[in-house]
Amino acid sequence: MEGFRALPSVDQVLLSDEGQALIARHGRKGVREALRARLDEMRDAIRAGEDGARLAATLPALIAADLAARDQTRLRPMLNLTGTVLHTNLGRAILADAAVRAAVIAMTSPLALEFDLETGGRGQRDDPLRTLLTELTGAEDATIVNNNAAAVLIALNTLAGGPDCQTREAIVSRGELIEIGGAFRMPDIMARAGARLVEVGTTNRTWLRDYESAITPQTGVIMKVHTSNYRIEGFTAEVGAADLARIAQAARVPLLNDLGAGSLSDLSHFGLRREPTVAEAVAEGADLVTFSGDKLLGGPQAGFIVGRRDLIARINKNPMKRALRxxxxxxxxLEATLRLYRDPDRLAEHLPTLxxxxxxQARIAAMAQSLAPRVDALLQPLGFAAAPCLTSSQIGSGALPVDTIPSAGLRLTGQGGDAPERLAARLRALPLPVLGHIRDxxxxxxxxTLHDEARLLTALGGALSGGRSAP
Structure with missing residues (x-):
């Protein structure tokens, strides 16, 4: 049995063909660090009685594996088969091809971002989006920040919490004081914005008179919040945006309508329950409307604020605007995504979310019937079976929280009460992870959300072979 002399030196490995190949791929510094760490482990193993020659023979493969694992991104692509289309934990909307192309151009070329090509002077970075947003919503003006929470934050801070407002009141129905993902609560956002919260009504019922009696000279804004992630049923009452707009106008107080997910098109055209569109919220008289870019709109993360020109101008002068741009x-x-809405008849062809x-469901069920026997053949050696099934999808990201969409999929089963958990863990560990949901x-x-059958089959083939499937 050989000992320490069987181990190569660091320089020997770096100068070898295997070492040079690793350096070309991972860099000299990384290879040297990984090599030293493995050699230290092997010396400890030899002291414990291991054979040095046997350990040395495994060194190149171990170093290659260590470096590959180190360089693997945690932002790995995966197959979202959870049934949640806009999955917050998986990045929400998939961008349209036009948006991807526009983003690549922006990454690889200088742009007239804050440069006016006509005058040669400084321009406004929001201008391309402002033009499209006012066209699509009917609002007088628009501005953009980095998400909808930021849109609400800066709007409240401008209307009720800025230094010129001396912490004014924001009136909100108690039934609309929502908590969104990550434990961000509307009252906390208001406090951070510097607004003083005034709750009206009860959890399940709020009437017009509740708002009217709460208005004082200190009122800075009346706010309506879309309860995007829950719904109260039974004995309920809420005041519509149009009615709120009338009392807000009479009191000369701005109405801020936070739509949350926000849609620029009528979802009923796509077989979903009808939700108020941004254009309708503007037409109902809201002074400002806030909504997200990466939910129902189908674009990248952003927060939009559309509405009265004078209020948008005040928001743009808020020092927060630069921090949130x-x-x-x-x-x-976003510009490429919004342009797609100019052709509503073909929107679902070009926008992945819609x-x-x-x-x-019939088309998805046909895919399930086609895939089931092939997936079953792949999983049988692992002790699992696959069969087609009908199921229900949901939109996700707080949009239409109690609504489901008829769908279809594969039902994977195995022996033992923990079979679904074991298989789910195995599929998450694939080079191209496959995510589903456990039920019954x-x-x-x-x-x-699957459009490439071969991609799923290749990924699941990795579960059987233990090899690597290509993303």
Whole structure:
């Protein structure tokens, strides 16, 4: 049995063909550090009685594996078969091809971001989006920040919390004081914005008189909040935006309508329950409307504020605006996304979010029937079976929280009460992870967002072979 002399030196490995190949791929510094760490481990193993020659023979493969693992991004692509189309934890909307192309151009070329090509002077970075947003919503003006929470924050700070407002009151129905993902609560956002919260009504019922009696000379804004992630049923009452607009106008107090997910098109055209559009919220008389860019709109993360020109001008002068502004890549992708809404008849063809939401159950079920025997053949050696099933998808990201969409998928089962968890863990560990959801003793792969059968089969083939499947 050989000892320490069987181990190569660091320089020997670096100068070898294997070492040079690793350096070309990972860099000399990384290879040297990984090599030293493995050699230290091997010396400890030899002291414990291991054979040095046997350890040395494994060194190149171990170093290659260490470096590959180190360089693997945590932002890995995966197959979202959870049944949640806009999955917050998976990045929400998939961008349209036009938006991806625009983002690539923005990443690789200088842009007229804050440069006016006509005058040669400084321009405004929001201008390309402002033009489209006013056209699509009917609002007088628009501005953009980095997400909808930021849109609400800066709007409240401008109307009720800035130094010129001396902390004014923001009136909100108690039933609309929502908590969104990550434990961000509307009352906390208001406090951070510097506004003083005035709750009106009760959890399930708020009347027009509740708002009217709460208005004082200190009122800075009346706010309506879309309860995007829950719904109260039973004995309920809420005041519509149009009615709120009338009392806000009479009191000369701005009305801020936070739509949350926000849609620029009528979702009923795609077989979904009708939700108020941004244009309708503007027409109902809201002075400002806030909504997201990466939910129902189908673009990258952003927060939009549309409404009265004078209020938008005040928001743009708020020092927060610079801290919350968008970079050129997202602006370019958003402009391309908004342009798609100029052709509503073909919107579902070009926008992945609406394409997936509008996909008929029959088409998804046909895919499930086609895939089931092939997936079953792949999983049988692992002790699992696959069968087609009907299921229900949801929009996600707080949009239409109690609504589901008829869908279809694969029902994966195995022996033992923990079979779904074991298989789910195995599929998450694949080079191209496959995510489903567990229900009724099975792992369900909802196929609503799957458009490439071969990609799923290749990924699941990795579960059987233990090899690497290409993303």
């Amino acid at each position: 968008l970079d050129k890549i997202r602006i370019a992708a 394409r997936d939401l509008a996909r008929p 003793g099975a792992l369900i792969l909802d196929l609503r």
